[in-house]
Amino acid sequence: MVLSSEKIIETVKMIQEEHLDIRTVTMGISLLDCIGADIxxxxxxxxxxxxDKAGNLVSVCEGIEKDLGIPIVNKRVSVTPVSLILGNGTVDDAVKIAETLEKCADTIGVNFIGGFSALVHKGYTDADRTLISSIPKALKATTKVCSSVNVGTTKAGINMDAVAQLGKVIKEAAETSDEGMSCARLVVFANAPEDNPFMAGAFHGVGEPEVVINVGVSGPGVVKCALEKVKGESFNVVAETIKKTAFKVTRMGQLVAQEAAERLNAQFGIVDLSLAPTPAVGDSVARILEEMGLERCGAHGTTAALALLNDAVKKGGVMASSSVGGLSGAFIPVSEDEGMIAAVQAGSLSIEKLEAMTCVCSVGLDMIVVPGKTPASTISAIIADEAAIGVINNKTTAVRIIPAPGKDVGDMVEFGGLLGSGPVMKVNECSSEDFVARGGRIPAPIHSLRN
Amino acid sequence: MEKAVLTVIGKDKVGIIAKVSNIFAEKNVNILDLSQTIMQDIFTMIVLVDVEKSTIPFAELSDEMTNLGKEMGLNMQLQHEQIFDSMHQI
Known part of the structure; x- marks a missing residue:
């Protein structure tokens, strides 16, 4: 046999015992040619x-799962930001498109469809404005449609009018849905990637081809198990171990992406090298950080541990794939990570610490539940802080926050499934009202002037 | 040639190879290589097969092996060789 038994068993164990899986195969589809004479x-x-394009996405992915013996947890579709095809449509027209997307998801059997989106980092078009104000209604009318808004880029700065509006949109979406569930499908970005396969933030960017296959890998459990074998060793060893593991994990993603693209007759886009946790025990990013020697996630040292993890994942993954993109790094969603939930409940992890962590990982404040009484302006200010981190540091940041109606600090909110359950976290209660009310645009940083 | 790998993990018992090779023979699947070891007290067997001329589709063959594993109280999985190659070979 070319490969040794140890290697074969290692792969089998990674899949069966350490939760190695392909987190998502996402087909990006351009809708730019779908604009009709009326809505x-x-x-x-x-x-x-x-x-037509994604009709057999699910069956093809299931075929690959069978052939390779690796689970593909989610099959999804992302589309061109809907504001670009809305034209002079009304709020009700935008909701109609959302309902159409929901119908598509039901027909083809995907669990989420992303791209009910607008890119407003430098300003609004009329369609952007309409789309954003339709978000609460659109999310209420659907269960599988995901929405995102890009409010800032390093090149353009931060659109503070949009930041202010989104605070209100998030509140409205929360108040019109059960326990604020709708907000789990709404992401506010800075420097949003156009080829992200992960929900809720996936959309099919305008620079993308007609149809593309993007794949998101996962494997926090595999990294954690690898680190258990190097207890007490120096950080050099830790970084090397993570790199090697990330390489192996990413090779799976590359293989699946190539197979899927070929079988679906679509272009292979990118592999997103992300450590995406699930609420399952043994599939947590927080537990990796703790494995490095922290009593609890959130303890001093957490940011450094996450920085090392994020960097090593990229270094290991980048050589394993012919094309890397999306968010690529470690995700730190609170409600979707058993270790994060435990850390919040133990009082070790606060929003402020999470904010610091977002400076060195691939996303932002993700799946954070805050008290329902939190004012819209405070939510806007949280978005502004995150956007500032992204814009200044030339990285993607995002906010997915749920102001759960009627809930307060210490309560739990159940989302179910991959979205998990979130403990309500304390926010700073001092007002940011006058700050958010200013509006306008925070200018792009000096290092945006690179030409 | 279309290679696949069957992994069998669990407690050693009489007749594992007999039952496995019986199914492969029935379906016209050629066994190319076979090794068995005790790894960390657990019986592991790895069988490399050629499924190109198999009389049933790969998915069905894979299900059949998984079911045999369940019957025998063992963890059996048939996977294309590609997955192991891509993970461990550059």
């Missing part, structure tokens, strides 16, 4: 195109 024509075109 009904547009919706019909959208439905036809998505069902």
């Amino acid at each position: 009904d024509a547009t919706c019909e075109n959208v439905y036809k195109k998505i069902c």
Whole structure:
């Protein structure tokens, strides 16, 4: 046998015992050619195109799962930001498109469809404004449609009008849904990647091809198990161990991405090298950080541990794939990570610490539940802080926050499934009202002037 | 040639190879290599097979092996060789 038994068993164990899986195969589909003479024509075109291109996405992925013996947890679709095909449509028209997307998801059997989005980092078009104000209604009318708004880039600065509006949109979305569930499908970005396969923030960017396959790998459990074998060793050893593990994990992603692209007759886009946790025990990013020697996630040293982890994952993964993109790094969603939830409940992890962690990882404040009474302006200010971190540091940041109606610090909110359950976290109660009310744009940083 | 790898993990018992090779023979699957060891007190067997001329589709063959594993109280999985190659070979 070319490969040794140890190697074969190692792979089998990673899949069976350490939760190695392909987190998502996401098909990106351009909807730019779907704009019709009126909203009904547009919706019909959208439905036809998505069902045509992604009709066999699920069955093809299931075939790959069987052949390779590796689970593909999610099959998803991302589309062109809907504000670009809305034209002069109304709020009700935007909701109609959302409902069409939901119908597509039901027909083709995917669990989420992303791209009910607008890119407003430098300013609004009329369609952007309409789309953003339709978000609460659109999320209420659907269960699988994901929405995102990009409010800042390093090149353009931060659109503070949009930041202010989104604080209100998030509050409204929370108040019109059960326990604020809708907000789990709404992400506010700075420097949003156009090829991200992960929900809720996936959309099919305008620089992307007609149809593309992007794959997100996972494997916090595999990294944790690898680190258990190097207890007490120096950080050099820790970094090397993570790199090697990330390489192996990413090779799986590359293989699946190539197979899927070929079988679906689509272009292979990117592999997103992310450590994406799930609420399952043994699939937690927080536990990796703790394995490095921290009593609890959130203890001093957590940011450094996360920085090392994030960097080593990228270094290991980058050589394993022919094309890397998306968010690529470690995710730190609170409600979706058993270790993070435990850390919050033990009083070790606060929003402030999470904010610091977002400076060195691939995303931002993700799946954070805050008291329902939190004012819209405070939520906007949280978004502004995160956007500032992203814009100044030339990285993606995002906010997915749930102001759970009627809930207060110490309560738990159940989302179910991969979204998990979130403890309500304390926010700073001092007002940011006048700050958010200013509006306008925070200018791009000096290092945006690179030309 | 279309290679696949069967891994069998669990407690050693009489007749594992007989039952496994019986199914492979029935379905016209050729065994190329076979090794068994005790790894950390657990019986592990790895069988390299050629499934190109198999009389049933790969998915069905894979299900059949998984079911045999369940019957025998062992963890059996059939996977294309590709997954191991891509993870461990550059």
